Amino acid sequence: MSEAPATDSTPLCSVDELSTHFAVNRGPFRKGGVVRAVDRVSLEVFAGETVGLVGESGCGKSTLGRTILRLIEPTSGSIHFEGKDITKLSSGAMRPLRRRMQIIFQDPYASLDPRMSVRDTVAEAFEIHGLVKNKSEADERVRSLLTKVGLRADQMDRYPHEFSGGQRQRVGIARALAVDPRFIVADEPISALDVSIQAQIVNLLKDLQEELGLAYLFIAHDLKVVEYLSHRVAVMYLGRVVETAPSRELYDDPKHPYTRALMSAVPVPDPETKRSRIVLQGDVPSPIDPPPGCTFHPRCPIAEKGVCDREAPPLVALKARPSHKVACFKAEG
Numbered sequence: 288m289s290e291a292p293a294t295d296s297t298p299l300c301s302v303d304e305l306s307t308h309f310a311v312n313r314g315p316f317r318k319g320g321v322v323r324a325v326d327r328v329s330l331e332v333f334a335g336e337t338v339g340l341v342g343e344s345g346c347g348k349s350t351l352g353r354t355i356l357r358l359i360e361p362t363s364g365s366i367h368f369e370g371k372d373i374t375k376l377s378s379g380a381m382r383p384l385r386r387r388m389q390i391i392f393q394d395p396y397a398s399l400d401p402r403m404s405v406r407d408t409v410a411e412a413f414e415i416h417g418l419v420k421n422k423s424e425a426d427e428r429v430r431s432l433l434t435k436v437g438l439r440a441d442q443m444d445r446y447p448h449e450f451s452g453g454q455r456q457r458v459g460i461a462r463a464l465a466v467d468p469r470f471i472v473a474d475e476p477i478s479a480l481d482v483s484i485q486a487q488i489v490n491l492l493k494d495l496q497e498e499l500g501l502a503y504l505f506i507a508h509d510l511k512v513v514e515y516l517s518h519r520v521a522v523m524y525l526g527r528v529v530e531t532a533p534s535r536e537l538y539d540d541p542k543h544p545y546t547r548a549l550m551s552a553v554p555v556p557d558p559e560t561k562r563s564r565i566v567l568q569g570d571v572p573s574p575i576d577p578p579p580g581c582t583f584h585p586r587c588p589i590a591e592k593g594v595c596d597r598e599a600p601p602l603v604a605l606k607a608r609p610s611h612k613v614a615c616f617k618a619e620g
């Protein structure tokens with residue numbers, strides 16, 4: 288993990304009390320319910336910074352990432368990008384901003400059109416945005432992007448099926464970079480790849496960040512990778528951010544019992560600092576009928592009856608370390 292980049296006070300991207308709820312039909316004899324996929328989340332990402340987003344499957348990471356990019360409509364709350372409120376912008380008004388905020392998907396097999404050559408895949412975005420004058424300028428730009436992501440310029444006339452998973456993900460990254468973004472949501476960009484090539488893609492993302500000053504919201508299951516890449520980390524549970532802190536601090540001194548449980552499952556290289564494994568009881572509850580109070584309380588080893596099952600704890604900063612925030616009534620500050 289590198290040092291956090293110097294930040295001015297305005298985040299590149301921020302969300303405030305953002306919620307994304309989905310109406311779902313629960314079968315013919317039951318009335319519909321609401322999935323609170325993202326529930327009153329506040330988060331900031333500064334220019335040049337990586338914010339890691341972790342949490343068990345179904346806790347709302349992808350929905351949050353996509354809502355920030357306005358690929359999914361938020362239910363309430365606000366989204367700011369480059370200082371501007373983009374929560375309610377029309378698709379026409381969003382178009383010039385789309386260039387600046389991109390996404391890299393998990394599955395490089397599903398996210399590339401098999402009928403399009405690499406050249407067309409990468410050039411499509413900047414041609415739509417009118418960023419090049421003619422075909423030769425477009426080709427030149429594709430060549431330079433391919434080289435930037437570690438592919439050969441002469442591979443541009445090939446099709447996705449001619450590439451390995453790692454190479455396809457490089458094409459996906461080149462496509463995202465084609466429009467000069469400042470902010471990229473990387474939604475589990477390595478989890479579909481062979482373990483042996485995951486590190487190459489992680490290091491590519493890191494190098495590109497240094498070269499281009501990109502900001503990432505990096506969504507992943509692998510806490511080791513998140514620690515390596517992220518300046519700050521946010522932990523989600525059932526649609527809410529339960530803890531956020533600078534990366535090193537979160538890994539050294541997690542406060543929320545859920546974060547502690549996640550961390551305790553990560554192997555540590557130094558046996559002296561061996562953590563005892565905390566096994567969580569039960570499954571993640573349904574986001575349609577979340578438990579009252581703190582949604583983690585039924586699985587929490589330190590939950591207190593009459594306290595944790597009454598109200599949802601707010602995300603508050605630790606007195607001594609304002610950059611470290613925890614949503615737990617029982618966590619020691």
Ligand SMILES: Nc1ncnc2c1ncn2[C@@H]1O[C@H](COP(=O)(O)OP(=O)(O)OP(=O)(O)O)[C@@H](O)[C@H]1O
Nearest residue numbers: 309311322324343344345346347348349350351574
């Ligand atoms: N379009 C939708 N309609 C209804 N429910 C949805 C929709 N999209 C997501 N959900 C639900 O919202 C919750 C959050 O899903 P999401 O995909 O954001 O989780 P995630 O943290 O990205 O999970 P994973 O780690 O498995 O990718 C889940 O309960 C999911 O079933």
Ligand SMILES: [Mg+2]
Nearest residue numbers: 348349350474
């Ligand atoms: Mg997801």
